[in-house]
Amino acid sequence: MPIISKQILEKAEKMKGEIIGSSLKTDREFIIEEEGREGLKKVEEEMEKIGYPLKYEKIDKYKWYPIQQDFLSLYLTQKIFNWDIEKVREWGRWGAKTNFIIKLMARMVNKDTISKLSSKYWRRYYTVGEIEFKLNYKERKGTAIIKDFIIYDVHAHFLEGYFYQIMCLMFPSKNLKVEREKIKGEDMCEFILSW
Amino acid sequence: MRDKKTTENLLKMTIEDLEGVEKYIQELSSFLPLAVCTINPLAKIIITNSAFQKMTGFREVNIIGEKIENLFFKKEEFNKFIKSEELKKGAILKKEMVLLTKEKKKIPVNIAASARIDKDNNFLGYFIAISDISKFEILKKELERKVEERTRDLKLSNKEIEKSRNALMNILEDEEEAKKEAEDERDKTLAIFESFPEGILFFDSQNKLSYVNNIIGDFLGINIKKGIGQHIEKLKEISSLEPLVKIIGTDIKEIDKKELQLKNNLILEISSILIMREDRKIGTLVILRDITREKIIERLKTEFVSISAHQLRTPLSAVKWTLKMILDGDLGDISEEQREFLLKTYKSNQRMISLINDLLNVTRIEEGRFIYKTISQDIVKIAKEAFISCSSLAKRKKIILSFQKSNIKIPNASVDSEKISIVFQNLLDNAIHYTKQGGKVIMSLKYLKRKKQILITVKDTGVGIPKDQQKRVFKKFFRAGNALKTETVGTGLGLFISKNIVEAHHGKIWFESIENKGTKFYFTIPAEK
Numbered sequence: 001m002p003i004i005s006k007q008i009l010e011k012a013e014k015m016k017g018e019i020i021g022s023s024l025k026t027d028r029e030f031i032i033e034e035e036g037r038e039g040l041k042k043v044e045e046e047m048e049k050i051g052y053p054l055k056y057e058k059i060d061k062y063k064w065y066p067i068q069q070d071f072l073s074l075y076l077t078q079k080i081f082n083w084d085i086e087k088v089r090e091w092g093r094w095g096a097k098t099n100f101i102i103k104l105m106a107r108m109v110n111k112d113t114i115s116k117l118s119s120k121y122w123r124r125y126y127t128v129g130e131i132e133f134k135l136n137y138k139e140r141k142g143t144a145i146i147k148d149f150i151i152y153d154v155h156a157h158f159l160e161g162y163f164y165q166i167m168c169l170m171f172p173s174k175n176l177k178v179e180r181e182k183i184k185g186e187d188m189c190e191f192i193l194s195w
Numbered sequence: 196m197r198d199k200k201t202t203e204n205l206l207k208m209t210i211e212d213l214e215g216v217e218k219y220i221q222e223l224s225s226f227l228p229l230a231v232c233t234i235n236p237l238a239k240i241i242i243t244n245s246a247f248q249k250m251t252g253f254r255e256v257n258i259i260g261e262k263i264e265n266l267f268f269k270k271e272e273f274n275k276f277i278k279s280e281e282l283k284k285g286a287i288l289k290k291e292m293v294l295l296t297k298e299k300k301k302i303p304v305n306i307a308a309s310a311r312i313d314k315d316n317n318f319l320g321y322f323i324a325i326s327d328i329s330k331f332e333i334l335k336k337e338l339e340r341k342v343e344e345r346t347r348d349l350k351l352s353n354k355e356i357e358k359s360r361n362a363l364m365n366i367l368e369d370e371e372e373a374k375k376e377a378e379d380e381r382d383k384t385l386a387i388f389e390s391f392p393e394g395i396l397f398f399d400s401q402n403k404l405s406y407v408n409n410i411i412g413d414f415l416g417i418n419i420k421k422g423i424g425q426h427i428e429k430l431k432e433i434s435s436l437e438p439l440v441k442i443i444g445t446d447i448k449e450i451d452k453k454e455l456q457l458k459n460n461l462i463l464e465i466s467s468i469l470i471m472r473e474d475r476k477i478g479t480l481v482i483l484r485d486i487t488r489e490k491i492i493e494r495l496k497t498e499f500v501s502i503s504a505h506q507l508r509t510p511l512s513a514v515k516w517t518l519k520m521i522l523d524g525d526l527g528d529i530s531e532e533q534r535e536f537l538l539k540t541y542k543s544n545q546r547m548i549s550l551i552n553d554l555l556n557v558t559r560i561e562e563g564r565f566i567y568k569t570i571s572q573d574i575v576k577i578a579k580e581a582f583i584s585c586s587s588l589a590k591r592k593k594i595i596l597s598f599q600k601s602n603i604k605i606p607n608a609s610v611d612s613e614k615i616s617i618v619f620q621n622l623l624d625n626a627i628h629y630t631k632q633g634g635k636v637i638m639s640l641k642y643l644k645r646k647k648q649i650l651i652t653v654k655d656t657g658v659g660i661p662k663d664q665q666k667r668v669f670k671k672f673f674r675a676g677n678a679l680k681t682e683t684v685g686t687g688l689g690l691f692i693s694k695n696i697v698e699a700h701h702g703k704i705w706f707e708s709i710e711n712k713g714t715k716f717y718f719t720i721p722a723e724k
Contacts, residue, residue: 033256061214062210062213062214063210094256097255097256097259097260098255098256098259100217103241103242106235106241165260168239168260169235169237169239169241169260170235170237171237172237
């Protein structure tokens with residue numbers, strides 16, 4: 001029985017745009033960390049089976065790849081290894097910690113500049129979509145809204161972890177929280193942030 | 196306008212450059228032995244290198260986003276350091292702290308921090324470099340320990356030296372005190388010696404004059420202190436010392452109470468004693484005692500006794516002859532009872548005359564007037580006469596008196612027969628008087644050929660002389676305690692006179708006695724050649 005449904009494949013086919021190779025590289029590192037090289041091989045095999053072959057070793061971190069590669073590899077990995085939501089969030093945190101672009105960004109971005117610079121750095125990840133941070137420092141809460149970008153469940157949880165880690169670098173508080181508010185349409189998503 | 200291909204080529208080159216830079220940074224980061232990390236303005240770790248991960252024990256993925264203060268044993272100290280104004284002004288600051296690893300191990304480290312500022316002067320965080328100084332700390336501690344140890348040793352040595360110094364000072368003080376005491380004692384002793392009425396000379400073991408007191412100068416009429424340090428042979432050359440050296444000899448022999456008349460009005464009694472310490476002679480002490488006054492008194496006393504005795508002897512002789520005439524019946528018959536009383540009176544008078552004679556003999560001896568008329572005499576004959584004169588007394592006391600003649604012919608001796616008779620008489624009288632009834636008295640004569648001496652022995656089985664009194668036997672008026680109980684008659688002058696007579700004949704007299712067993716007197720007279 002195929003682990004990926006026809007609907008998902010159809011959804012993937014609709015996706016437009018590209019993702020930077022370094023993001024796929026960090027995915028590779030996490031899969032190896034958690035499931036070993038055998039696990040990575042499984043993911044590659046499944047990707048090939050569904051007609052989206054992905055050879056992680058050959059990925060160039062500064063090159064752009066079809067965004068479907070990212071979506072489908074995330075989806076398949078979660079399914080293959082039966083990872084729960086928390087594990088997916090951890091994956092997201094890992095990505096934020098190890099990604100070279102985030103490291104570069106973290107050098108420059110802080111809580112005062114994130115609203116201004118977030119779009120700039122989004123574009124370094126994806127060729128489609130936009131992100132907007134709205135932070136209320138007084139109430140210690142805010143939102144991160146992603147527009148023109150197809151969000152699906154696994155990806156949303158991944159981003160929860162991702163934003164959490166970025167917030168970790170920007171806020172001293174230990175009571176950080178990132179929750180997806182809702183999917184507002186097929187290509188829009190809002191995350192509630194508090195610290 | 197660049198065409199698309201040119202733009203793509205430029206982009207490709209830029210990406211290649213970027214990859215090269217990243218690779219270079221990664222290689223540099225891996226190679227760098229210094230632990231380095233970047234922290235943001237919240238002091239949260241953003242980037243670490245391999246050395247940092249190795250030192251802290253944390254993988255980068257586990258430490259990113261963590262507050263760096265958690266890596267230090269004293270968080271407050273680190274925060275104070277990192278928030279320093281100087282640091283924000285661009286200074287590179289260093290501080291020694293203790294790093295806490297993942298395994299909670301403490302590592303002494305040296306931290307260098309530098310603030311990161313962007314081109315718009317925004318504060319971006321810090322570069323932190325951490326170097327492990329544990330080896331240095333170990334070396335430092337080891338050095339400190341050695342310094343401390345050495346310091347302690349030095350302190351101990353100082354203490355020891357101080358202690359030894361104090362002990363030495365105490366010893367020196369004690370020594371000084373002892374020396375002072377010894378000096379005081381010496382001064383005191385010298386002061387005593389100086390004020391001694393007796394003259395004192397001390398000769399060391401080499402017979403060199405070592406000490407002399409003041410009075411010696413008075414005795415000799417010279418400043419003898421100048422002679423200190425000189426040998427006795429040298430001192431002999433001083434005319435006033437010659438008579439003294441003659442007496443004590445140049446070998447300074449031990450002598451006892453020898454008289455030395457230096458002047459008409461100065462008679463000294465000389466004694467010398469060897470001073471020994473643990474069988475080693477350390478010197479000789481010569482004592483000169485002024486006996487001039489004693490001699491004068493003795494002479495006056497002797498003169499008095501002599502005059503008194505002479506004065507007493509004349510009336511006693513008259514009494515003796517009167518009694519003799521009455522007892523012989525020249526003045527008519529007397530009853531037996533009268534005879535008995537008169538005889539007792541005669542005997543008492545006779546003892547009185549005998550005492551007077553003894554006293555006169557003593558005074559003559561002491562005045563040096565006991566003149567000996569020595570002629571060659573048969574000693575056996577003199578002995579026999581004395582024996583015969585005593586035999587009636589022995590018979591009365593029922594004592595066996597015997598005379599043992601020598602088998603060898605005894606040669607004549609040059610003697611004053613009258614005086615030698617006194618010796619025989621005294622020894623036999625004493626033997627008979629102090630021997631109880633039934634006892635024995637044996638007189639014997641022997642010729643000691645080798646010594647050319649005639650040895651006379653008088654042996655009795657009498658009361659003997661108590662050991663503690665034997666030393667005084669030849670002293671004037673000596674009578675032993677047990678003798679007084681046995682025989683009330685006796686002057687205590689007989690043996691004194693006998694000794695003087697024997698010695699005047701160059702003979703020797705001595706005795707052996709055991710109380711209650713008997714006494715054996717010996718005397719020798721030189722035989723004629």
